[in-house]
Amino acid sequence: MPVTDVSGPQEHGPERIDAARNRALLLDAARRLVAAHGAEAVTMDDIASAAGVGKGTVFRRFGSRAGLMLVLLDEDEKANQQAFLFGPPPLGPEAPPLERLIAFGQQRLHFAHTHRELLSAANRDPQSRYGPPAMVLRRHVYVLLQAAGTTGNIDAQVDALLALLDPDYIQHQLVDRGQTLDQLGDAWESLARKLCGH
Amino acid sequence: MPVTDVSGPQEHGPERIDAARNRALLLDAARRLVAAHGAEAVTMDDIASAAGVGKGTVFRRFGSRAGLMLVLLDEDEKANQQAFLFGPPPLGPEAPPLERLIAFGQQRLHFAHTHRELLSAANRDPQSRYGPPAMVLRRHVYVLLQAAGTTGNIDAQVDALLALLDPDYIQHQLVDRGQTLDQLGDAWESLARKLCGH
The missing domain is CATH 1.10.10 (Arc Repressor Mutant, subunit A)
Structure with a gap:
């Protein structure tokens, strides 16, 4: 050869x-x-x-362009998971659970907004909408809510919270309802505090 | 002629x-x-x-078949709105707001499950996902949360609650996670009570 x-x-x-x-x-x-x-x-x-x-x-x-965008999403998703699972506070394990939950949502809002094109396409397919990457996020939010001492049906609270990070939802709020990412971050914080009883 | x-x-x-x-x-x-x-x-x-x-x-x-299904959805949607806006308790205005909110979610779970085919197709399109029929539901949940004296960012709570009634979410819970409509109704009730501080 x-x-x-x-x-x-x-x-x-x-x-x-x-x-x-x-x-x-x-x-x-x-x-x-x-x-x-x-x-x-x-x-x-x-x-x-x-x-x-x-x-x-x-x-x-x-x-292809789609191939590059997928690699970019994958690398950013890995860096993002690394940060909220093992990174410094307020995302990582040294911060109290409610602070981590608030920081997590605010960071994921930016992540979902940056990657809205690919995430929104994935969102159209229930298989990927509820697939492995979403499961890591669900698990993380579940563990934080539990550690923060929340009561009631935690699964329902996880799913309800994560709806505020849905890329199509974020886009709708930004474009059609004139919200900013900061305002959506405040909304996330308000709901997280409420669920944790603070 | x-x-x-x-x-x-x-x-x-x-x-x-x-x-x-x-x-x-x-x-x-x-x-x-x-x-x-x-x-x-x-x-x-x-x-x-x-x-x-x-x-x-x-x-x-x-x-066409699609035409008939659309008429069916539209008639059921109207009857459903009539029931939660003007009907007898626990859906209608004579019941306390939290009871109405709980009954509303339980009834919409069945509605969304029955009409999952059409609603799921509409759900793929953000225009209809956040369009007029969804706005009636948002408004109703907002008014009930407010009347029940909930605190914090009510808009975020409405959007988070309504995520539990998303037809694709319901289908995923029933098919992939082995839940029943009754269990999803209990999850809805748990979150509604929590948000209203009961």
Whole structure:
């Protein structure tokens, strides 16, 4: 096999280092552009140009725009979970449960807003709407409500709280009802405190 | 114009009486079949046969199966609103607000389950998800929470409570999590009482 395939997992040596570097550059550029303009306004050309690489490199690394956005969502979801499960307070375990719950909701509001395009598509499909990523969030909110000493049907409270983080709901509140992310964060805090009896 | 059109709003005399009778027979039959088997299992043939009319009459009266189901949903929605706005207790205005809120949720769970096919389709579209019928429900829950003397951000509490009546959520709870409508009714009651401080 005299031909070396530099696009797949077999790459090695300088090509592999270049590939990893380009991948990181593209994800960083995409993350910045999405945060600034919303995913739906960001094109492959924008991303390639902001990363200083050719457009072909984007396709070689991620297959498609949707592929890149999925990797971005996945990386951010992992970083987000890391932060609320193991990170510093107020998200992480050193803060009291109610403070963690409030911080969690406020952070997820921003997360859901940033990734609204992909999350909203996933939301249309009940399988993914109630699938594994949502289960991690449910479990986390359940544990925090329980640790905060809430009474009554905790499952129902988890599902009710998480409805305020639904990407379509957030978008509706922001676009149709003129709310801000800060106001939605206050609403989350108000409900979290109420359920925990504070 | 010697030809009389018996299918449209111009019909009169015996034809109009027949048309109204067939319409009522078909809606009653459809309502019974949907309640017994779920809308997705009910065909036009089933409905025509249960109503004792020809299949052609169903198409003449409602245009299509989807047309009939929409009329059924609309009639049931109107009857349901009539009941919780003006009907006897515990749904209607003579009962205390918390009792009305509990009865409202329990009745809407059954309503959402019966009409899950159409409501779930409407749910996929944020325009109809947050459109006029949903606004009537939001307003009703808001007024009851307020009358029950709840504190904190009432809008957030309304949205959180109504998430428990989402048709896809109900279906997920029943099918994937082995819950019953009675258990979901208890969960609704638990959250309603908690928000109202009882």
